Amino acid sequence: MSIFSMEGNRLVFRYDAEKLWIEPWGVNSLRIRSTKMAEMPVENWALSEPVKECKADIVITDKQASITNGKIKATISNYGRMTLYNQKDEVLLDEYIRNRLDLKADYCSALEIEAREFRPILGGDYELSLRFVSNPNERIYGMGQYQQPYLNLKGVDLELAHRNSQASVPFAVSSLGYGFLWNNPAVGRVTFGKNITTWHAVSTKILDYWITAGDTPAEIEEAYADVTGKVPMMPEYGLGFWQCKLRYQTQEELLSVAREYKKRNLPIDVIVIDYFHWPTQGEWKFDLTYWPDPDAMIAELKEMGIELMVSIWPTVDYRSENFQEMKENGYLIRTDRGFRIGMDYQGNTIHYDATNPDARKYVWDKAKKNYYDKGIKVFWLDEAEPEYSVYDFDNYRYHLGPNVQIGNIYPAMYAKTFFDGMKQEGQEDIVNLLRCAWAGSQKYGALVWSGDIHSSFFSMRNQVAAGLNMGMAGIPWFTTDIGGFHGGNPDDPEFRELLVRWFEYGTFCPVMRLHGERQPMKPQYGTTGGATCLSGADNEVWSFGEEAYEICKTYLQIRENMRSYTRTLMEEAHKKGTPVMKTLFYQFPEDEKAWEVEDEFCFGSDILVAPVLYENMRSRDVYLPVGTRWVNVWTEEVLDGGQTISVEAPISKIPLFKREGSKVKIL
Structure with a gap:
């Protein structure tokens, strides 16, 4: 029996216990699966969308087999080594294998390292490693959001797990011209x-990945959106300003803030009721003591x-009327050992599964x-990782399996619930606001924010990388807590400077949202329900002094002026999966x-933003990409x-340019 066979449109390789499938999965794309189980697992995970059927060209010889789908080709030797090429026969990925099965191969070595290594777990499934030869000149982008400052992820080590402020979205875009989804x-x-x-x-139980070849980052990104899904159209209230803080404690307090925005004639689209407006975690309703009507x-x-947005937590307190x-x-999520507690914040709680x-329907x-039913049409789905008091990933078990096997899908299923x-x-x-995402979350209307981050310029720099890499990972909707979350x-005066610079940057995020836990905390209000969860200091645009207020007013108006332009960006994201915030190379891939x-x-496509990311900085260098002329928005200089130029950046002005000829209104 040959180790190679063709099953319809699929190339199959069998050796010992391994079964490997390679098949077309969308235009210029392949899905590759391997297992040592009795049957190939059937889950599609992130690859949930119906795809255009593509006829593969499969060739089988004595020594190797190949499968071609448009711009991508995979070859596999009779010893199991796989290499992936583009339409120019340039290597995209080459498996790293070192053994002596083929003494004439360039990888012949006494190291005995497998490319697709299934290491058995005693009495269970497998610990899996997949290895590729690395091109040291490659650049890699995407992968979700991690609290580090690097946009190019080459040389970086990343945990494929979720934590507060960390979202693992395992789709990478390479400068070599491919996109790679770790569909696990x-x-x-x-x-x-x-x-x-x-x-x-x-x-x-399985090795499962999807790879696509493309001539530009946009082609790669759009292919990924075709197989994993696209965001809905952003509703109109997503285009403007969102006011939020930790936390408005009463109905009257929140209404007084909304009325003040209107009294001052300030643009505002959404205001937010944060957590612990409920009697007990896991009851998902207003506490009428503080929210009487x-x-x-x-x-x-x-x-x-x-529009009113309310916070939802997935945690269920043992004292909740719904717990039993x-x-x-x-x-509810289960634990394999110890007490069944996932978080101990304001009570002993465990998350809904x-x-x-059935749990999704219940919640x-x-x-x-x-x-x-009261008219609230946008939700803040917090704690979406889910966050644990202790991140013992091997201790939690879900309906679909152990956390260590399937846990990263939780935020996508949380988004799907609503x-x-x-x-x-x-x-x-x-659109719903979530603190985390996995591959495919975008199709469930997930607007991802970067979690409970520090109020510092260091942290702000991390968010620039996080937002751009989220877009490259296929999540077009991203936002941050303007000013950072912890502290401030x-x-x-130092925080006021940070707040202003972050506000300027936030104006050009997909969603503009002010939030944070400001210091000092306010006195406790009330004694029941969530009263012990204190409120931070004021966090409205007029809370940071007159100079900051005047600057914030300017940028609120800029955001409002751009509303029709922002709407077109949201349409593009909805139709094609295009990031709203784009890396320069996404828009100008020919510019090295x-x-x-x-x-x-x-x-x-029309606006270039160069945020000010260091304290006391009043000028910065800005690179203007090739392919167009640029107009300085503040000075109108063309x-x-x-070229790289030095640009003045007084506290009230973020370096900002638009393409010559663009009709977008900014000022």
Whole structure:
């Protein structure tokens, strides 16, 4: 029996216990799966979208087999080594294998290292490693958001797991002209080393990845969106300014802030009720002690043209009125050892199991009755990783399996909980704010923010890289806590400078949102429900002194002026999967210098933004890409592309340029 065979449109390789499938999966793309189980697992995970059928060209000879789908080709030798090429026969990826099965091969070695290594777990499944030869000159982008400053991820080691402020979205775009999806929700790591690239899963039944070849980053990104899904159309209230803080404690406090925005004639689209507005975690309803008339509150806000967003937590307190019923029905995450507690913040809690469809329906039904039916159409799905007090990933078990095998899919299923419910109610343009994502989360209307980050310029620099890499990872909707989350005293001149610079940057994020836990904390209000969860200091645009207020007003108006332009960017994301914030090389892939710039970005196609990322900086160098002339928005000076210039950046002005001839209104 030959080790190679053709099953329809699929090339199959069998050797010993391994079965390997290579098949077309969309235009110019291949899906590659391997297992040592009795049958190939059937889950599609992120690859959930119907794809265009492509006829593969499969060739089998005595010594190797190949499969070609448009611009991509895979070859596999009779000893199992696989190499992937583009349409120019240039190597995209070459498996790293070192053994003596073929004494004439260039990889012949006594090291005995497998490219596709399934290391058995005693009595269970497999620990998996996949290795590729690394091109040291390659640049790699995407992979979600990590709290580090590097846009180019070559040489970086990343945990494939979620934590507060860390979202593992395992799609990478290479400067060599390919996109690679690690289609496995297991906890693991990836190392983009100088000599070897290694993908690792702690526990799994399958190796599963998808690869596409493209001539530009845009072609690659759009191919990925075709197979994993695209964001809905952003609703109109997603285009403007969102006001938020930790936390408005009462109905009257929140309404007074909304009224003040209107009194001052300041643009505002959304205002947010943060956590612990509920009686107990896991009840998903207003605490009427502090929010006595939600219907009247929502009606007044709608009359002002403001949408209300409310915080949802997935945690269920043992004291919750829903705990026993949810436990009896198997709607809660389990622990393999110790007490069944996932978080101990403000109570002993465990999260609802978003991988269980019945649990998803249960939680949505509660939220629908207590929020949605009252007119709330946008939710803040917090704690989406989910966050644990202790990140013992091997201790938690879900409906779909152990956390170490499938846990990274949790934030996508959390988003799906609300997306499916809202869709069933007839809502089309859906956006919900989440603190985490996995591959495919975008199709469930996930607007991802970068979590509980520090209020510092160091942290702000990390967010620029995080936002751009989230876009490259296929998540077009991204935002941050303007000013950072942890700390920041509104009366501190140093924090005021940071707040202003972050506000300027936030104006050109996909969603502009002010949030944070400002210091000092306010006194406790009340004694019941969530009262012990204190409120931070004021966090409205007028809270940081007159100079900062005047600057914030300017940028609120800029955001409003750009509304029609921003709407077109959201349409592009909805139709093609295009990032709203783009790296320079995404927009100008032929410009070699654009691939090196990590602290500028394009807001859409027409606007170039160069945020000020250091304290006391009043000028900075800006690279203007080749291919167009650029207009300094503040001075109207016209400049040629392909040069680096020094730009003045007084505290009130972020370096900002638009393409010559662009009709977008900014000032």
